[in-house]
Amino acid sequence: MLRIAKDLYDKIVAHARADHPDEACGVIAGPAGSDRPERFIPMTNAARSPTFYEFDSTEQFQVWKEMDDNDEEPVVLYHSHTATEAYPSRTDVSYASEPGAHYVLVSTRDPDNSEFRSYRIADGQVTEEPVTVVE
Amino acid sequence: MAIEVRIPTILRTYTDGAKQVEGSGSTLGELLLDLDAKHGGLRERLVDDGGLRRFVNVYLNDEDVRFLAGLDTPVKDGDTVTVLPAVAGGAI
Numbered sequence: 333m334l335r336i337a338k339d340l341y342d343k344i345v346a347h348a349r350a351d352h353p354d355e356a357c358g359v360i361a362g363p364a365g366s367d368r369p370e371r372f373i374p375m376t377n378a379a380r381s382p383t384f385y386e387f388d389s390t391e392q393f394q395v396w397k398e399m400d401d402n403d404e405e406p407v408v409l410y411h412s413h414t415a416t417e418a419y420p421s422r423t424d425v426s427y428a429s430e431p432g433a434h435y436v437l438v439s440t441r442d443p444d445n446s447e448f449r450s451y452r453i454a455d456g457q458v459t460e461e462p463v464t465v466v467e
Numbered sequence: 468m469a470i471e472v473r474i475p476t477i478l479r480t481y482t483d484g485a486k487q488v489e490g491s492g493s494t495l496g497e498l499l500l501d502l503d504a505k506h507g508g509l510r511e512r513l514v515d516d517g518g519l520r521r522f523v524n525v526y527l528n529d530e531d532v533r534f535l536a537g538l539d540t541p542v543k544d545g546d547t548v549t550v551l552p553a554v555a556g557g558a559i
Contacts, residue, residue, distance in 0.1 A: 355557060375554075384557035389524045389531045396551055397529075413558040421558055427522055429477045429552030 334434045334450040335464045336360075336369050336408070343372050345446045348412035348438040351377065355385040355412050356438075361399050362407035369407040369434070384423070385411045408450075410436035418447040420458050428453035434461070470498055470542050473549040474509075481509040495525065496538035498548065513550065514538070522553040 340360055348356045357377050360369035373395055378388040399405060409430060413421075418439035420428070428435065431454035439447040452459045469489040474482050482488050488506065492498035496514075503510035513523050518537050525532045526549040532540045542548065 357554070379555075379557070381557065383559045384555070386553060386555040389526075389533070389551075389553065392524065392551060392554065393526050393529060393531070393549065409554060411556060416558045421556065423559060424556035427553065427555045429475070429554070431477065 333462045333464060334369075334408070334436070335466055338465050338467050340369055340372055341448065341465050343374075344410050344436060345438060345448065347374050348414075348440050348446065351412070352440045353382045353414045354380055355382065355414060357385040357387060357409075357411040359395065359406045360408035360410070361402070361404040364403050364405045367407060371404065382414050406430055406433050408434045408436050410438065412438045412440055414440050416441065418449045420451055420453060425453055425456055425458060431455070436463075469544060471547045472498070472502060473547065475551055477552060478509060478512055478550065481506045481512070491544075492542060494538065495527065495532055495540045495542055495548070498542055499538070522555055524551045524553050525549070526551070 347358060355377055358374040361371040361373060362368040376388040376391055377385045379386045418437035435451045435453050437449055450461050450463045452461060469491055472488050472490055474486060474488060490498045490501040492501050499510045499513060513520060519525060527535060527540055527542060528547055
């Protein structure tokens, strides 16, 4: 299960809406081993595409180094789908490389409703998990 | 002195769980061959026939080696090489 604070949930949705129709992506870092998403880090989608996202490699290095220095890890890795459902695509599964992270997908295909769903992706297997938003 | 190589979680099965290993060589390509002798299979996760794999990022100190000379990038004792899987995906 993913437990996430309301303000972080809102920030992910706002980022996805702001970058629509391109895919948005980012990280929520938290203390290593805690499973608590705490620090919101929007990332640049180097692909700037409506069907693909890729962290900018230099930015990723800096953010990963920062997390390492703070004894944090990527608790949530999020990205948006802008014309399809919030479910991991085959591409998402084949590139997933953080088996310990919650992969959050937001769909912005409906302008009035944002789908927000969370998954574990490990060894090519996708497992959806419930999302609890806490105040 | 040696070259320090930082290994991401997902590749630590090749390094007996070690977060950091050491190797030697005068280029990144040589370093990866040296590492492969001790940690068999690691190199293949990073390199294919065309050079570095598309969705693996390798950094020399704090620079993506794609912006340097790829596998031909010179390395020396005291350098740090960091491997990070790219974070990528998309709707299709």
